[in-house]
Amino acid sequence: xxxxxxxxxxxxxxxxxxxxxxxxxxxxxxxxxxxxxxxxxxxxxxxxxxxxxxxxxxxxxxxxxxxxxxxxxxxxxxxxxxxxxxxxxxxxxxxxxxxxxxxxxxxxxxxxxxxxxxxxxxxxxxxxxxxxxxxxxxxxxxxxxxxxxxxxxxxxxxxxxxxxxxxxxxxxxxxxxxxxxxxxxxxxxxxxxxxxxxxxxxxxxxxxxxxxxxxxxxxxxxxxxxxxxxxxxxxxxxxxxxxxxxxxxxxxxxxxxxxxxxxxxxxxxxxxxxxxxxxxxxxxxxxxxxxxxxxxxxxxxxxxxxxxxxxxxxxxxxxxxxxxxxxxxxxxxxxxxxxxxxxxxxxxxxxxxxxxxxxxxxxxxxxxxxxxxxxxxxxxxxxxxxxxxxxxxxxxxxxxxxxxxxxxxxxxxxxxxxxxxxxxxxxxxxxxxxxxxxxxxxxxxxxxxxxxxxxxxxxxxxxxxxxxxxxxxxxxxxxxxxxxxxxxxxxxxxxxxxxxxxxxxxxxxxxxxxxxxxxxxxxxxxxxxxx
Numbered sequence: 001x002x003x004x005x006x007x008x009x010x011x012x013x014x015x016x017x018x019x020x021x022x023x024x025x026x027x028x029x030x031x032x033x034x035x036x037x038x039x040x041x042x043x044x045x046x047x048x049x050x051x052x053x054x055x056x057x058x059x060x061x062x063x064x065x066x067x068x069x070x071x072x073x074x075x076x077x078x079x080x081x082x083x084x085x086x087x088x089x090x091x092x093x094x095x096x097x098x099x100x101x102x103x104x105x106x107x108x109x110x111x112x113x114x115x116x117x118x119x120x121x122x123x124x125x126x127x128x129x130x131x132x133x134x135x136x137x138x139x140x141x142x143x144x145x146x147x148x149x150x151x152x153x154x155x156x157x158x159x160x161x162x163x164x165x166x167x168x169x170x171x172x173x174x175x176x177x178x179x180x181x182x183x184x185x186x187x188x189x190x191x192x193x194x195x196x197x198x199x200x201x202x203x204x205x206x207x208x209x210x211x212x213x214x215x216x217x218x219x220x221x222x223x224x225x226x227x228x229x230x231x232x233x234x235x236x237x238x239x240x241x242x243x244x245x246x247x248x249x250x251x252x253x254x255x256x257x258x259x260x261x262x263x264x265x266x267x268x269x270x271x272x273x274x275x276x277x278x279x280x281x282x283x284x285x286x287x288x289x290x291x292x293x294x295x296x297x298x299x300x301x302x303x304x305x306x307x308x309x310x311x312x313x314x315x316x317x318x319x320x321x322x323x324x325x326x327x328x329x330x331x332x333x334x335x336x337x338x339x340x341x342x343x344x345x346x347x348x349x350x351x352x353x354x355x356x357x358x359x360x361x362x363x364x365x366x367x368x369x370x371x372x373x374x375x376x377x378x379x380x381x382x383x384x385x386x387x388x389x390x391x392x393x394x395x396x397x398x399x400x401x402x403x404x405x406x407x408x409x410x411x412x413x414x415x416x417x418x419x420x421x422x423x424x425x426x427x428x429x430x431x432x433x434x435x436x437x438x439x440x441x442x443x444x445x446x447x448x449x450x451x452x453x454x455x456x457x458x459x460x461x462x463x464x465x466x467x468x469x470x471x472x473x474x475x476x477x478x479x480x481x482x483x484x485x486x487x488x489x490x491x492x493x494x495x496x497x498x499x500x501x502x503x504x505x506x507x508x509x510x511x512x513x514x515x516x517x518x519x520x521x522x523x524x525x526x527x528x529x530x531x
Contacts, residue, residue, distance in 0.1 A: 027256040027509070033235040033529055036243040036252055037262040038375060040217045041403030046199035047178030048123035051130045051450070052403065053287075053423060054240075056175050056523035058220060061238070063178030063205035066097055066116060066155075067169050069427070071516040071525035077427065078169045082111055082179055082206070083155070086169075092162035095169075097155040103229045105181040106203075106210045113155040118182040120148050120157070122194050129411075130176045132450045133425055136434060136471070137168065164474055170428040173522065180204045208233045208527035217402070218242050222526075233527040246376060253278060253507055259531070260508040260515060265376055266324040269505050277510050282325075285504045286335040286424040286520035288432075289327065289381065291370075291497035294416050295457035300368070304361035306495050308354040310347040312388045313499055317349070322380045323500065330501035332487045333436040337520045339476075340429045340483025346491065355392050367395040368416040371406040381499075382419055411449040413457050421502070422452065427521035429483050430471050437490050438467040458495050 028034045039054040047059050068081040083097040103111040124134050124144040138160025139147055147158045159168065171177070180195075181204040188198035195204075203211040208230065209222040220240040226232045241258065243249045249261035250268040254275065264272075272278050293300040293309060300306070315329045334341040358364070372382045379400060386396040396417075399406075410418040424431040437460050439453035448454040460467075466486050473479040490496070504517050514528045 028259055029237075030531055031234065031236040033238045033260070033512075033526055033531070034258045035238070035240045035260045035262060036249040036258045037240055038244060038403075039220060039240055039242045040244075041373070041407070042214070042216065042220075043404055043407075044200040045203055045211070045214060046128075046196055047119075047175050047180065048126050049128035049130070049196065049200070050175050051128075052407070053421075053523070054220075056423075057240070058203075058211070058214075058222075059175045059178050060207075060518070060523040061209040061222065061526050062203045062207045062211055063180070064103075064111075064207050065177040065179060066172050067177075069173050069518070069522045071518070071522075071528050072514060074516070074519050074521055077166075078173055082116065088165050092165075093160075094156055094158040095165065097157070099153070099155065100229065103206055104227055105184065105206045106225050107181050107184045109181050109183050111179065111181075111206050113150045113153055115182045116155045116179050117148050117150050118185075119179045120177070121145055122180070122185075123176050124148075126194060126196055128196075129450045130174070130425065132434070132448070133171055133174050133176050133431075136430075137163065137171075161472065163472060167428050167430060167471060170426045170431075173427065174425040174431075175523075176425075178205065181206070209238060212237075224527075228527070230527070234530050235526060238526045244374065250507070253509070256509070259512050260506055262504070262506050262517070263375075264505065264507050266322065266326055269325065269507065272507055278507055279510050280505050280507050281515070283504050283506070283517050283519050284337065285502040285517065286338070287421050287502040287504075288330065288333070288335060288423075288498055289378075289421050289500040289502065290419075291385075291499070292410070292418040292420075292452065292456040293495040293497070294413060294418075295459075295495055296413060297368070297416050299361070299363050299366055300416060300495070301457075302361045302363070303493065304357045305363055307492075308357035308361070308392070309497050310491075311350040311354040311357070312385070312392065312394075313347070313497060314349045314384050314388055315345075315347070315499060318381060318384055319500065323377060326377070326503050326505055327500035328503060329499070331491060331498050333432045333490055333496070333498060334429050334483060334487060335424065335432070335501050335520050338424070338427070338429050338432075340480045340487075342484055342487045344488070344491070349388065351388070351391050358392055358394075365393045367397065369397045369399055370417040370419050371399050371401065371409055371415040372419045373403045373406050374400050378419060378421075385419070410455055413444070413455060418455075424521065429479075430467070433467045433470065433483060433486060436496060437463040437486055437494070440464050452496070453494075456495050460490075460494070463489060 041052040042055045066083040067078040084100040086097045124139045125141045184204040185195035208228045212221040222238045224233045224236045246265040252258045253261040295301045331345045332342045382398045389396045435452045442459040470482040
């Protein structure tokens with residue numbers, strides 16, 4: 001069996017495979033990048049619909065956007081991508097984009113302003129989960145073709161009111177901002193779906209990589225687009241293998257079968273300390289680990305019970321043990337490094353205080369279900385909670401499933417408690433304020449699954465107005481104060497228990513350079529990687 005075949009057929013390799021059964025394997029080819037990562041959350045590849053972590057990684061490498069975040073210069077913020085320049089109208093409501101010339105899609109079709117307009121219009125019309133990222137600017141299926149349009153070969157985006165230009169451009173760096181090939185997509189339209197069915201499992205981008213295959217819960221394979229306008233990537237193939245267990249990822253890394261392991265636990269990271277052939281790179285991510293208490297539950301909807309839960313988390317105990325080095329305590333909806341982020345963490349484990357709050361709420365004994373993705377650290381967090389909740393008479397039943405299964409129930413408001421992670425969609429504070437603290441229509445009919453407050457059946461009251469006001473505030477210092485005030489109120493009244501912010505530790509072969517998971521602002525990028 002040659003190296004290529006071994007890499008492709010072993011995507012689901014587990015601990016059952018031993019070194020002696022196959023002998024020593026050679027290192028991965030010099031022009032191939034092989035990554036072990038949990039990718040069971042991928043549900044679709046359509047940028048108008050994709051809203052999961054691993055899906056964002058694929059999209060970032062397959063699709064270009066009007067503006068992008070440079071993996072080698074993330075601190076610079078957005079840079080020109082398919083749009084080489086833009087101008088803002090005097091009233092601040094219209095941005096006119098001049099498209100970069102000479103760029104082609106992977107089909108060979110030229111990238112035009114018409115493709116950009118179609119892609120953004122399509123995302124609003126389809127109205128899938130991430131559509132709110134665009135619809136917050138006043139776009140609706142009825143008006144979007146007028147508000148996002150092409151004139152004289154240029155793309156014009158007109159918003160319902162004046163927003164900070166940086167806010168709009170930051171939103172366009174999100175996955176939903178991916179520009180698709182209109183001709184290719186519409187050639188696969190079925191029953192007016194604007195190509196959505198086809199794009200769930202296929203891609204039509206102009207990015208540095210093109211999709212070769214996606215096998216759900218198994219692997220993603222991509223190959224370099226040699227005509228990429230930024231220059232063909234050095235890594236001619238990228239293979240991402242779904243490997244669930246940390247120990248399995250470590251075994252593969254130590255044997256040279258993969259270049260990067262993205263889900264090693266602290267114990268396995270420590271176990272690599274003396275291996276001179278492997279390095280560990282830390283990146284502070286924007287990903288927050290949190291609990292969401294369902295407002296439809298008669299007891300969990302009580303303010304005292306919500307507050308009690310915030311004193312039933314062993315924050316220190318977890319970050320000093322099984323989360324050591326990979327999470328830091330963080331109790332606010334804006335991640336550290338974001339404009340307006342708060343470092344106030346007022347809650348700590350306090351069993352007696354929690355008991356008093358539950359007694360005040362009239363709660364004496366309770367049995368609830370928590371939904372958890374099948375990931376080691378999340379299961380361990382749930383088990384820690386099970387222990388502390390048990391000390392106040394609450395029985396916590398843990399339901400473990402795939403990311404797709406658990407997310408489906410959360411999005412249907414069907415879990416008492418959800419334990420999971422949330423990552424920002426774009427590098428602006430609105431990305432999290434507008435989902436954790438915003439839900440103007442809490443009815444079941446709203447089906448606003450992109451809003452975490454809606455999934456949790458929580459109406460945030462005056463926070464709705466505060467969120468709306470902050471996105472139009474152009475004074476930087478005033479805007480910072482608005483988000484600080486919002487988070488102070490949110491900590492006290494919301495049904496969310498924000499616990500930790502992730503520090504991603506990527507273990508990789510010593511010869512891998514320039515790999516980035518996107519830090520706190522975006523997804524992973526592969527095209528700049530060398531070996």
